[in-house]
Amino acid sequence: MKYAIAVLKGDGIGPEIVAEAQKCLDEVAKRFGHEFAYREALVGGAAIDACGTPLPQETIDTCLACDSVILGAVGGPKWDGLPAEMRPEKGLLGIRKELGLFVNLRPAKLHAPLADACPLKPERIADGLDLVVCRELTGDVYFGAKHRDEDGTGHDDMNYSIAEVERIAHRAFRMARQRQGHVTSVDKANVLETSRVWRETVQRVALEYPDVAVDYLYVDNAAMQLVLNPGQFDVILTGNLFGDILSDEASCITGSIGMLPSASLGETNLGMYEPIHGSAPDIAGKNKANPIATVLSTAMMLRYSFGLAAEADALERAVERVLEKGCRTGDIAKADERVLGCSDMGDAIAAEIQDLSAMPSFSTNSNA
Numbered sequence: 001m002k003y004a005i006a007v008l009k010g011d012g013i014g015p016e017i018v019a020e021a022q023k024c025l026d027e028v029a030k031r032f033g034h035e036f037a038y039r040e041a042l043v044g045g046a047a048i049d050a051c052g053t054p055l056p057q058e059t060i061d062t063c064l065a066c067d068s069v070i071l072g073a074v075g076g077p078k079w080d081g082l083p084a085e086m087r088p089e090k091g092l093l094g095i096r097k098e099l100g101l102f103v104n105l106r107p108a109k110l111h112a113p114l115a116d117a118c119p120l121k122p123e124r125i126a127d128g129l130d131l132v133v134c135r136e137l138t139g140d141v142y143f144g145a146k147h148r149d150e151d152g153t154g155h156d157d158m159n160y161s162i163a164e165v166e167r168i169a170h171r172a173f174r175m176a177r178q179r180q181g182h183v184t185s186v187d188k189a190n191v192l193e194t195s196r197v198w199r200e201t202v203q204r205v206a207l208e209y210p211d212v213a214v215d216y217l218y219v220d221n222a223a224m225q226l227v228l229n230p231g232q233f234d235v236i237l238t239g240n241l242f243g244d245i246l247s248d249e250a251s252c253i254t255g256s257i258g259m260l261p262s263a264s265l266g267e268t269n270l271g272m273y274e275p276i277h278g279s280a281p282d283i284a285g286k287n288k289a290n291p292i293a294t295v296l297s298t299a300m301m302l303r304y305s306f307g308l309a310a311e312a313d314a315l316e317r318a319v320e321r322v323l324e325k326g327c328r329t330g331d332i333a334k335a336d337e338r339v340l341g342c343s344d345m346g347d348a349i350a351a352e353i354q355d356l357s358a359m360p361s362f363s364t365n366s367n368a
């Protein structure tokens with residue numbers, strides 16, 4: 001099959017990590033007999049520099065004309081002084097909104113070979129870590145009105161409508177049915193009106209899923225529980241701001257933010273697949289970034305946008321195998337371990353895909 005993929009590399013490490021993900025996808029295409037046709041478009045700082053805006057209309061049109069979107073990351077110190085509407089991050093928020101991507105799935109899994117890279121004591125991860133943050137992506141304080149008073153006071157309007165909470169809650173409960181059947185809804189309902197709307201709505205939606213266990217945590221407690229006993233979580237259902245923060249926290253339990261993929265989804269098959277991390281200006285251009293979060297994001301793309309489960313499994317298995325073999329970028333390496341560059345890690349994963357014959361559980365023509 002032929003698939004059109006919009007490629008938004010963005011800024012900082014964005015181009016480096018996306019190049020490695022494409023390298024791995026090209027191996028998947030060869031092995032399984034698909035064609036991935038890439039269409040590059042600009043977003044973030046790169047778009048500001050070339051077109052004077054963080055989200056050109058051409059980029060939106062390209063994404064809408066494709067079957068899926070891969071995004072690297074946006075932002076960097078070069079653009080930090082720009083007004084809010086002109087910042088690179090506005091381009092990312094804008095493309096999520098334009099494509100109607102209100103669900104952001106951020107799975108956090110502790111890969112066994114990386115147990116040493118987890119900063120928690122072994123007893124805290126005795127139950128492992130296999131959770132998914134189901135984050136609402138096109139509402140909350142990120143999209144509310146912003147302004148500054150004449151005296152310099154800043155305002156960000158935080159709001160959630162019942163309909164916005166309902167649609168993300170249904171997605172979380174349906175996903176829990178495919179997993180361990182447990183949703184933890186996270187809010188700040190003891191203080192925020194938006195959170196009271198959130199909690200009441202989730203409680204109502206939960207009645208439609210009597211087979212799913214549900215509990216409710218305030219976000220401050222959730223942040224603590226995540227490091228005390230991360231194994232208690234299955235699906236964490238939460239808003240845009242809290243989900244952004246909790247997923248970065250969850251990522252470091254897996255060893256590094258460079259490990260965590262995400263899928264941004266809406267009502268159609270068109271999804272955007274993006275690592276959860278940012279543009280990492282401190283390591284940009286140095287071939288030091290971990291490309292695994294981006295590679296695993298494209299595995300989510302194969303599964304969710306293209307329905308290619310065997311191909312997604314193969315890509316995920318290839319990542320597992322390089323970790324088992326001891327391949328490590330700097331962020332997940334122990335002091336005495338050899339450190340691979342971003343492109344070496346991409347090469348290693350691509351080589352594992354080539355070596356599919358050594359993986360008896362994968363047929364190379366199951367979906368071709």
Ligand SMILES: NC(=O)C1=CN([C@@H]2O[C@H](COP(=O)(O)OP(=O)(O)OC[C@H]3O[C@@H](n4cnc5c(N)ncnc54)[C@H](O)[C@@H]3O)[C@@H](O)[C@H]2O)C=CC1
Pocket residue numbers: 013017072073074075076077089092256257258259274275276277278279280281282283288289290291293331
């Ligand atoms: N989705 C996106 O495009 C996002 C963009 N940003 C933007 O990125 C810029 C930098 O933000 P920060 O707060 O520094 O967050 P960041 O996620 O870019 O970096 C935080 C730390 O994690 C490290 N890191 C991140 N990704 C890594 C990878 N793949 N491999 C190894 N190490 C990695 C960085 O080197 C840094 O030490 C800002 O302009 C911010 O607005 C931040 C978060 C998400």
Ligand SMILES: CC(C)CC(=O)C(=O)O
Pocket residue numbers: 089090092093244276277
């Ligand atoms: C850069 C922001 C717009 C969002 C963010 O940090 C994220 O989605 O992880």
Ligand SMILES: [Mg+2]
Pocket residue numbers: 244245248276
């Ligand atoms: Mg973030």
